[in-house]
Amino acid sequence: xxxxxxxxxxxxxxxxxxxxxxxxxxxxxxxxxxxxxxxxxxxxxxxxxxxxxxxxxxxxxxxxxxxxxxxxxxxxxxxxxxxxxxxxxxxxxxxxxxxxxxxxxxxxxxxxxxxxxxxxxxxxxxxxxxxxxxxxxxxxxxxxxxxxxxxxxxxxxxxxxxxxxxxxxxxx
Numbered sequence: 001x002x003x004x005x006x007x008x009x010x011x012x013x014x015x016x017x018x019x020x021x022x023x024x025x026x027x028x029x030x031x032x033x034x035x036x037x038x039x040x041x042x043x044x045x046x047x048x049x050x051x052x053x054x055x056x057x058x059x060x061x062x063x064x065x066x067x068x069x070x071x072x073x074x075x076x077x078x079x080x081x082x083x084x085x086x087x088x089x090x091x092x093x094x095x096x097x098x099x100x101x102x103x104x105x106x107x108x109x110x111x112x113x114x115x116x117x118x119x120x121x122x123x124x125x126x127x128x129x130x131x132x133x134x135x136x137x138x139x140x141x142x143x144x145x146x147x148x149x150x151x152x153x154x155x156x157x158x159x160x161x162x163x164x165x166x167x168x169x170x171x172x
Contacts, residue, residue: 037153037154038151038152038153038154039054039058039066039133039137039146039148039152039153039154040054040133040136041053041054041055041152042054042132042133042136044100044123044124044125044133045123045124045125045126046121046122046123047110047113047122052121052123054098054123054133054152055152057096057098057121058096058098058148058150058151058152059150059151060096060150061094061095061096061150062093062094062095062149062150062171062172063094063095063096063147063148063149063150063155063168063171063172064095064096064097064098064147064148064149064150065083065086065087065095065096065097065098065145065146065147065164065168066097066098066100066133066145066146066147066148067083067097067098067099067100067143067144067145068100068102068131068133068134068139068142068143068144068145068146069099069100069101069102069142069143070101070102070103070109070112070128070142071101071103071108071109071111071112071113071115072103072108072112073102073142073143075142075143076142076143077112077116079143079160079161080116080118082160082161082164082165083097083118083164084116084117084118084119086164086165086168087119087120089165090168090169090172093172094172095168095172096120097120097121098120098121098122098123099113099118099120099121099122099123100123100124100131100133100134101113101122101123101124102124102128102129102131102134102139102142103124103126103128104126104127104128105126106126109122109124109126137157143160144157144158145157145158145159145160145164147159147164147167147168147171155167155171
């Protein structure tokens with residue numbers, strides 16, 4: 001069977017679109033004293049490399065979508081316009097977003113934010129798949145979302161596209 005460049009390209013695009021970017025490492029999740037139905041209150045690093053408290057962002061909103069992504073992740077980049085549209089449609093009704101990047105390089109991370117025009121707070125410890133929050137919640141594929149209420153209680157995970165929009169619409 002002869003595989004053409006076009007066939008190979010279609011196959012790769014299908015895998016990327018249907019799935020996500022996956023971790024190559026199989027590391028044990030970081031142990032946490034926080035219940036798995038509540039998001040951990042971790043220290044994050046913002047674009048200026050200052051520390052920030054995750055709960056400070058979460059407490060500002062009725063619902064917060066925590067979006068795990070990376071600038072190098074094709075499916076994350078494809079999902080970004082949908083997330084921006086949802087954010088714009090619901091931000092005045094109590095929806096917030098927090099981006100957690102699994103990038104490893106500061107410049108690529110900030111360029112990704114600029115290219116995608118992500119309007120919500122962005123954080124990264126630049127440790128890629130070793131990101132504390134990603135390991136704590138065993139995030140092995142991105143894009144990945146965790147939706148929490150203002151108390152940090154996890155309401156849903158892994159929603160994208162129309163499923164995410166429908167969930168937010170029913171909650172707000």
